[in-house]
Amino acid sequence: MTHRTKAPAIALLAVCAGLITSCAAPGGDRAESARPDPVADAASAVDRGNWPKADSDGLAKGLELPLEAYMQSYEESVTLDNAQRRLESECMAEYGLKVTFPPAGMNPPPNDNDANMERRYGITDRAAAEKYGYGLPEALQRQQRTELPALTQPQVEVLSGRTSLNPADTRAAPARDSYNGKEIPEDGCAGRADDTLGTRSLDLTLVSELDGQSLVRSQATPKVRAALADWSACMKDKGYTVDVPYNAIDLAPRAGDTPSKEEIAVAVADIDCKESTGLVKIWFTADAKIQREQIAEHRDQLNVVRKEHTNALSAAKSALGG
Incomplete structure (x- = not known):
């Protein structure tokens, strides 16, 4: 779920993802006089009930x-x-x-951050497994329709500083120098917003890469391999032949959106075997040890990332009136 990279105008492109044609619809050069109503009511307009929790269950x-x-x-x-x-x-x-963007937060992911703790070592929530097997709650499977604004050509240029919102469009050219007598910034209003928030240089890639590496490395440690063997033997005793939790989902392929009784049975057995063998805590302990070593090795870089992220959040809250 990494939010920021070094590319400018990322929020703008996220809004228009998959709908470049609609967002870049041509139009006239007439000025539109109206005060913006961007995301003033975002908090009340979005249902936070399905947002992922910071702490996992199970x-x-x-x-x-x-x-x-x-x-x-x-x-x-x-x-x-x-x-x-x-x-x-x-x-x-x-x-x-006047451009009104839809508020963010309408289609939340199942995990609160890149660690994805609830499913990092396979599924871990027995109550959820009893209902959904290896799947997600229905609310997370349904994507809410997000009405995106169809932008006129002047809006595209003022927003992005280019003649197209699509960064891969080789035919795109720099925007006109000015609109309505006002100079257009090099990267448009999206670039200016990036500068205000300080997000141009904010890059969380290193954190994600280290997180992925620690998961892979921890799986290969002797204690985790032994725990995985114990988990596999437990599953065998329950009638399921599988080597690692990530492959357990293949034991009961799903034909539709609703889990079968067999899928639920496999999922519950999977979690019960994790509990009886202590797999999750053993794996977590090895994972955390590797991450502490990674942090010590990359401390200076990680501290820069954290500082830039903290500053960006502070600027964002100020922009939202918080």
Whole structure:
């Protein structure tokens, strides 16, 4: 769920992802006089009930990896996105252009951050497994329809500083120098919002890479391999032949959206065997040890990332009036 990379205008592109044609619909050069109404009511407009919790349920409850201190939570990503959209809308209003972006947070992921603790070592929540097997709750499977604004050509240029919102469009050219008598920034209002938030240089890639590496390395440690063998033997005793938890889902392929009784049975057995063998805590302990070593090795880089992220969040909250 990494939110920011070094590419400019990321919030703008996220809003228009998959709908470049709609977002870049051609239009006239007339000014639109109206005050922006970007995301002022975002908090009340979005149902936060399905947002992922910071703490997992089940066997992973209370487990927090060291690198999570450097990760971006889902709530933080929503704050940054909403601030970006508000700043973009306010900037465009200076050109006489009204654009209202939908609020962020309408289609949350199942995990709060990149660690994905609830499913990092396979499924761990027995109550959820009894209902959904290896699947997700229905609310997370349904994507809410997000009405995206169809932008006129002047809006595209003022927003992005280019003639297209698609960064892969080789035919795109720099935007016109000015609109409505006001100079257009090099990267448009989206770039100006990035500068205000300080997100141009914010890059959480290192954190994600280290997190992925620690998971792979920990699986290969002797204690985890022994625990995995115990888990596999437990599953064998229950009638299931499988080597690692990640492959257990293949024991009962799903034909539709609803889990079968067999899938639920496999999922429950999977978690029960994790509990009886102590697999999750053993794996977490090895994982956390590796991450502490990674942090010590990359401390300076990680501290820069955390500082930039903290500053960006502070700027975002100010932009949202918080």
